[in-house]
Amino acid sequence: GAGVSQSPSNKVTEKGKDVELRCDPISGHTALYWYRQSLGQGLEFLIYFQGNSAPDKSGLPSDRFSAERTGGSVSTLTIQRTQQEDSAVYLCASSNPGLAEGALAKNIQYFGAGTRLSVL
């Protein structure tokens, strides 16, 4: 596609329910990132996928959060047993950094419009 696509754009759920957020990256981009942005806060890194490598899960805040990326393209972020503090905008970004160290360091990300999650 022309850009990073995220769905749904808005999600309202009840505390304790599970939710799935979807990200469709720019075609050909090997890297995919999930971030969380709470009101008035910066971007909090959650998880990173690069090609066929094992994902970097170092930013996931708890074991209620998980993500997968199927076929090196679409990714799904799953939040189990949602809590009110999970309410935030979840942003997905993709990039095509290449593998050389110099290219990795110049990694420009392209963001989707985000999913606004509200946990009641």
Add this chain to the structure above:
Amino acid sequence: QKEVEQNSGPLSVPEGAIASLNCTYSDRVSQSFFWYRQYSGKSPELIMSIYSNGDKEDGRFTAQLNKASQYVSLLIRDSQPSDSATYLCAVITPGGSYIPTFGRGTSLIVHP
């Protein structure tokens, strides 16, 4: 723990003035620096990237990098009301996954 610090603002400037946005970072070996603009309710979009000490100009935007002092700034000349947004500073440090670390952003308001 890598840290990227920005004044949250808001920074208010009159139309036509120069807006100066600053960012400091904690890791001396950080290598790449980015400024993203985020309009309210929208996703971040890249404005400038800079990798070497000095100035880099693109239209009304100038990024300035000083690695010795560990700060990077963004100057917006002839500010317009359409420049009103939150500006996010992002830093990549070599090693690991090269995942950018973002600051909290500075809110800029350009008033007519």
